[in-house]
Amino acid sequence: MSFKNILNDSLVNLDNCDDEPIHIPGSIQPHGFLLAVDSSTFIITVCSANCEQFIGITYEQALGKGFSQIFDASILDFIEEIKSENADQVKTITSKLNETDFIISAHKSDNEIVMEFEPLNTQFDEKNSLYNSSKKLLSYIENTNTLLELADVVALAIKEITKYDRVLVYRFDKDYNGEVIAESKEPHLDPYLGLHYPHTDIPAQARELYLRNQLRIIGDVDYIPVPLFKSETKQNSRLDLSLSVLRSVSPIHIEYLKNMKVGSTLTISLIHKNKLWGMITCHHSKPKYLSEEIKSAVKLHGHFITSQIDGRLLSEEFEIARSTSDALNSIIGKKLDLDRKDIQQLVANETILNVCNSVGFTAIIADEFYSVGNTPSEENTKRLALFLSEFVKGDHFETDSLLSISKDLAFISSNFPGINYYSLNNETDCIIWYREESIKNIFWGGDPTISNDSNERLTPRKSFAKYADSIKNHSSIWLKAELSATNSFHNFLQINLRTILLLEEKENQRRLHTILRDTNAELENINWISTHDLQEPLRKIRMMASVLVGGNELKTLPEDVQNKILKMQSSAERMQNLITDILKYTKTGAQNSNFECIDLNFLFAELNKEELIDSFDSNEATLIVEELPTIKGVPFLLKQLLSNLINNSIKFKSPLRDLEVRISDKTETLNSYGKRYHIIEVADNGIGLDNEYKEKIFKIFSRLNDKEEYGGSGIGLALCKKIMIKHDGFVTAEGILGEGVKIHLYFPIN
Template sequence: MSFKNILNNSLVDLNNCEDEPIHIPGAIQPHGFLLSIDSQTTIITVCSENSSNFIGLNYEKVLGQKVSLLFNNEMIASLQDFKIDCSNQVKTFNYKLNNTIFLVSMHAANDQIILEFEPLNEQFDERNDLFNSSKQLLSYIENTHTLIDLAQVVTTAVKNITQYDRVMVYRFDKEYNGEVIAESKESFLEPYLGLHYPHTDIPAQARELYIKNHLRIIGDVNYIPVPLYKLNEAKFETLDLSMSILRSVSPIHIEYLKNMHVGSTLTISLIHKNKLWGLITCHHSLPKFLSDEIKSAVKLHGHFITSQIDVRLLNEEYEVAKKANAALRNLTSRKSDISRDGIKELIENKAILELCNSDGFTAVIGNEVYQFGETPADENSKRLALFLSEFVKEDNFYTDSLFSISNDLSFISSHFPGINYYSLNNDFDCIIWYRNQTIKEINWAGNPTKGTENIVDKLTPRKSFAKFIENVKDHSRIWLNSELSACENFYNFLQMQLRSIVMQEDKENQRKLTEILKDTNAELENINWISTHDLQEPLRKIRMMASVLIGGNELQVLPEDVQNKILKMQNSAERMQNLITDILKYTKTGAQNSNFEIIDLNALFVELNEEELVDSFTTNKATLVIEKLPNINGVPFLLKQLFSNIINNSIKFKSLDESLFIKISDKSTTLNSHPRHYHIIEIEDNGIGFENEYKEKIFKIFSRLNSKEDYDGSGIGLALCKKIMSKHDGFITADGALGKGVKIHLYFPVN
């Protein structure tokens, strides 16, 4: 049977530590031993080199053996229970082997079950101390109000439980730079409270492991890693130790701890909303190992902190929220008039700044810019509003460092790096709160830009942790949730006010337009009256005088050119009189308010023929064929005018080469367009026709396709027909072919 050492011997320094596969070191710490078992065959596939120190069997004798050959039924039963119940990531229990009680940690990694054995040690009458410390957890709620206070109490309790030299609570910012927010230590140690540590101290892959495995202990930083051996025939190349409690630590981290003069550590992950919020970090100058009970008690204190994060943050924001809500009530309860001036009065109120402790406020509404407090110039506010309307995909955006968003905004970010923006959903209308720049002082544990030292061409972690002060510019104070919430409530209130203003302005505009429409209609009625009486009378006199001149003896003595001019004058006066008559018909059609009735189109054409069509057809030797037509809902007067105009239009544009033929028929069932909802009446002639590209133009008022010298008329006839069809909730179309005639289709709604 062959074996393989899986120790990761890759050379690691700060050039490549961010890529170091720390979850597969192939080694463990020496205060326990490790076995890995194939979950299907229960054959031991991995064994640490130090197994003989604990169970008297070296790895060569352990590898390839069935678990049942090395352990009793109690261990076999635990393995079976673990395989059945996969709800727990890590299962721990006590197990006696060779007269030694071990703490066994069991967890799964792919198709392997990993067993880690640590000799069980009790320390300093821990049972009584642990019971008392657990009882005190509830008292922490009563005795502390802020998150910092709670963290400080927990560090003191954890130090009493573990008796480490130093216990810290370490909180990450959004870039994962750490800050020590609470500390309990021995008096001879230099304080770390308030110091910041750069994110490079804990690289990304280490943070991932802290999320997976919430407790990490290094009993002795001077330990020698114990390599792991595996069966060659095992399918895997290395063993994932992400959840391991004995996993060997990165040599870079060990060197970092030595540079801090730390002999052993305990780290508890503080997980909040599935993210690494912070750590409880314990340091001791000498090697130190803890029992499972102590580690569990420390984990309990860590969970207690994370359970209180939201509550404590809300408590800390309570006073801020109370002030913001008072400002909001001040703004929303004001009895200002709902108008543009009222908006100006609403904004020019110091409560608008107290909402979120801002230094200035801008509202860009239409072409107006309303400003209050310390703000950019109007034009710069407009430029910022335009930029944000393109940059921000949602209604709201806030930042404490506008400079980090764009270098093009230096004209604002140098003075107002903090903005809280809300879009008003109309072009680039918006409201913006501003905050001035604050120069923040950060105390680093050593210079963060010189976190390494180059010794004999090898990059190593820094050795100096002396306080380094950095002044950070281009930032404002951060926006608190309570401040943002108050701003959002005001934004919603302002939106309602603006909608009310728009509705009120629309209503007023509608009232003004109604008044204008009334005045216009009155003027049109006057024009109609003038057209009917005052304009018609002079035209009748002109025509009468021209007729007298033409019919009298004076015509014989008048020169021929004068006679022609009199005839033209008479024709022009007649055309003008007809035009006035047609205009009156067109305007009266829009004013018709007749009641609709069921009309038999066959009977209507009999009346129309007797009243006015018979003479036209006799004179023009035209033929009119009317097929069976349906009953429709309409106004008789308007329908007579409609059909009369269309038929007279066919007569006017008849062909000179053949006799005029007009056919009127019901096409409701034969045309594909709108067959179910409309009665379709077709009027077809064989006149001169037109190019089909003009089929829309012919329905426009005063539109003509032919010279008025060749064909008389006002150009209103078909426009009047379109208006009559619209009055009947229908429509009219025309299809023409030059030299072949026209087909007019009238669509009347069914029922």
């Protein structure tokens, strides 16, 4: 059988380290050995080249063999358990091989089970036991109040347990730049406390592995990687070692550690809310290996820190939260009259600055501008509000560096880089808190700028001396307690604004109701005047004109006087008809009868007998009424509606042909405007209509023709429209000049 190693020997440097496949190095550290077995057959598929020095069997002898041919049955039972475990879980067991105790770590990797064997060394004595180490953790709760104090005592405890030269606790910011927040070290070492490290020190794929494998040891940075071998027939050429404890390390990272003059390291991941919050890193100047007991102890310390993060941060923010809460309560606790002037009281109060420790506050509400403290000008605030109304997707946005959002905001960001913005959901209406620039000096652990070596190859930093850098165009960040207080004020303001607007609308409605009531009373007076004071003189004029026209006196008068009397009689009749139509129009609006089910076929039969027969006979016209539906409506109003439309057709008949008026049901053939309607069509073949005026004809007093040639008051079709509105419907018209008009009546189908 032939074999080959799976060492990943591709060239790695800082040009491609972000893409380095560090989870499949194909090699391990030499302080243990590795085997991988097929999870179905338990055949050994991968073996490290150094297994012979630990168990006296070469990798050539191990590969292709069944696991039970080489190892004890108890380990085989352990492998059986691994098969049913979660893929991201590592389990351990101790076993004696060749008179040496080993700690065996095993986990699943695709279709294989990876087993790593490390010689078991006991490093705890009776005075420094795991029990005593764990017992100390309980005292940390009583002796520390803040997260930094807790990190300090954990760093000291881990140094006491592990005996490393230096123990660092550091946390990441949102961009994964690290800051050392606690340190315990040997006196001769330079301090790293307070220093920052750029995110490039730990690439993204390395951070991903720290999430999965929370404890990482490099026993000797000068180690020579041990390659892994497989048989030539094995198809998968790589083995995922993401959860491996022996996994070989990136050469870039080894070079980085050598530049720091570090001989061995231990790293514990601090994971909070499923994210890499920070790390505990231990450095030693010489090679160093830890027992399983010590590994468990330091891992427990790491879990303890992460379990306390929320509580300790809340404790640290308590004073800020109390201060902001007091400021908020002093504002929202005031009794308000819920009037426009209360807006000024709410947003022009200097206490509002203390809600989130800002230097200024502005509000734009219904085109009114309010400001408190040190703020941009009204013009610049409105420019900013316009930008944010389009940029911000939700109701809220805050930043400590406005310039990083857009270079176009320099007119604000130069003085106020920090803003806390809330939309009031009405175009550009908003409230904004401001913070001035806070120039902050950050000290890096060496110049974070990457440079080239003499061979033009990008290399890790060689210097880790303190390097000062100034951060500009930033304000202090907005804390959770401050944002919580401003959000509460925003909600309180929204509720009060809505209440004020509702009360104003209610008052407007009350005033409009009063005006409408007074107007209706005036209209009633006008109706009374129209009925009595106007019609009485008209009746007398018509009576006197009739006497003159009907008697012999008219013939004795000059012809021009006769014509004037006839015109006077005609004008009086038109005036009386106009007053009658106006009364009908106003009566339609006041009518509040209940709707009835009306068979339009019967209604037309009654209408024909009462009003239409004489009109059609005298005008030699034809009325055709097809089968019509039953609708809901007010009978006398519908009679008025249909009578007006038919008489309108008679009035505008064509002199070129006999008039024909057809009434039909078009419910199934015409567009129903998205709702269900009964559609009644009144079509004639009269003089027609230019569709430019198809809406104008329904306006009161609108006339398209000469009033001398075509009589009427101009109210008939307006009355038809009003009747249709009364029936929750509408009316439309379309026509062709010289050919006729079609009127469509839309009655809702309930």
